[in-house]
Amino acid sequence: MSVSFQSVVTRRLLRIAVSLVFSVNFLSSGLANAAAPMVTSQAPGYYRTHLGAFEVTVLSDGTASRDVDKIMHPGELVRQAIVDSHEHLPIELSINNYLINTGKQLVLVDTGAGELFGPHAGGLLIRHLKAAGYQPEQVDAVLLTHIHGDHSGGLAIGGQRLFPNATVYVDRRDSEFWLGESARLAHPEKSTTFRQSHQTMDPYVVAGKLKSFDGATQLFPGIRSVPAYGHTPGHSAYLIESQGQRLMLWGDTVHVAEIQFSEPTVSIEYDVDHDAAVISRQRLFADAARDGYLLGSAHISFPGLGHIRKQKDKDDSYVWAPAPYQSLRSAQ
Template identity: 30%
Template sequence: MVTRRDFFVGGGAALAAYAAGSFMPLGAQSAPNFGAPSVVQVGFRKQKIGDIEVIALNDGVTRRPLAAEFVRNAPLGEVQELLRSQNLPTEYLDVPYTAFLVVSGNRKVLMDTGFSDNGGPTTGRLLANLNAAGYKAEDIDTVILSHFHGDHILGVRNKAGQLVYPNAKIMVPSVEHAFWMDDARMAAAPDAMKGAFQTVRRMLGGLSDIQLVKFEAGTEIVPGIKSVAAYGHTPGHTLFMVESKGEKFAYLADITNVPQLFARNPDWAVQFDMNAEEARVARRKVFDMIVADKVMAGGFHFPFPAFGRVEKLGNGFEFKPVA
């Protein structure tokens, strides 16, 4: 169970802003202007997994100053040196957002939703990229959510409160749902965290038992897609394994927020992990598994096209995108 102390250990107000879908960093009012990030021009990428097609759908990108608290257990200079060694900027981070559509026969399953029109000016591209890939919002029959941070669930409804995918049932991890929909827990949370609880209610509240379906980790959610517990980033953070004809694709959600940092140093703790130790254990376990099984992988915050392989690198791992 995540306690009041865990909220503060998990980054306090910064975590609250992240969970609620606001990406204004602490102290950003006086932060230098690093300009706008570049949005990918072709924001979808198709990949065959056996008889199943998996499509990466970019929802945009945000740029945030790199603050000392971003990695909670490593000095800022060490973090910057690792970025510098990969020819990446050391004063800011560009954070992409990519959901994945699974097309299996007549089934069209969207894994996470991005922001819709609830985010900043460089987000909200998912629907346009879905259309460019040949599909409409009405085609989606199932939405599966990995966890309830704002960047993953704000695309469930638009600003007007309408469901973005009107014909889809929404499937959620039971552990995650129990945590965020607990009224007593919301009442006991620090004020900075209440917005995150309210965001969950705004997106998922008022849905019928037919529209909202809870699932247990370790179960097959729909044919060909199995859920995998990876708790720590949030209490019920869940990954998804897609399999067809002996081929597999692992959707890693937020097992690492920035693979250039947290894949290479899986023991580092990002400020948004609600239970850093559980997240660290899950990160190593998942990376070890996909390396051993040679599984194609994709992550919500992986650099687009967000498909690739994970390989061992020293005491950590390296994500290598597909060409």
């Protein structure tokens, strides 16, 4: 009797002890959660995917907020599209860059803004490149969709080439326009862009590391340029192709997805030639909707990958379909 009485008491005491411990743990974990400091930074901005035998890493340079209704035309149409999308002005524009590892070469398409947008916008490319497992010295080639601060600005800081082993490729219409004398004299209103072009491109020119190509050109196996002139004189897309899979990196063909897919004639004041930019956009939209290849867009929300389709019963109007997010667990 006394043994079983003792064991009953022991079991009860044990139960009380366990529930006390549980309560204390529960309370303390609740308190710990309540006291956790907020963490306001993002995860490193890179996104990995594959295209045939190629590895593609989208590298964010960060974002820049813009009152796009003031720099795009017609502004009222842009403002209404932002309101209808339940967003607000200024909107954050992503600055996306694309790193292609072909297995033989490491090719970077665009370089972000570097230090040109100041300390609060852009400038994160190198940090994210390293976070993604690469070093700037490993980059063999930089392909520029065009020369503009948010695409070529990250080439050099303080006159030093950030990609010391890379050759820079750009359509000759852009290098002649932005680095030559005649356009600079003819367009005093773009003096900042001309100055910044020299600031970030000249170190490569001096080192003999700038190669200009002329229109549609096969640059590397599986990588060729596609003229998309208008936004700048030599604005180019790059078609990446491996094992029958295709990715078109089309630079500044679209600045604001909320309006320009449904209304491709909406243009931005940074266009050197508005009419030519609209024609290029319409042609690229029609080709991409027909052929169904993947698109990589410099300013659509990171990672800016997706497809487009024609909008039914409406001519010259399209819909953007962001590519499904992929975790790549099988590759780990």
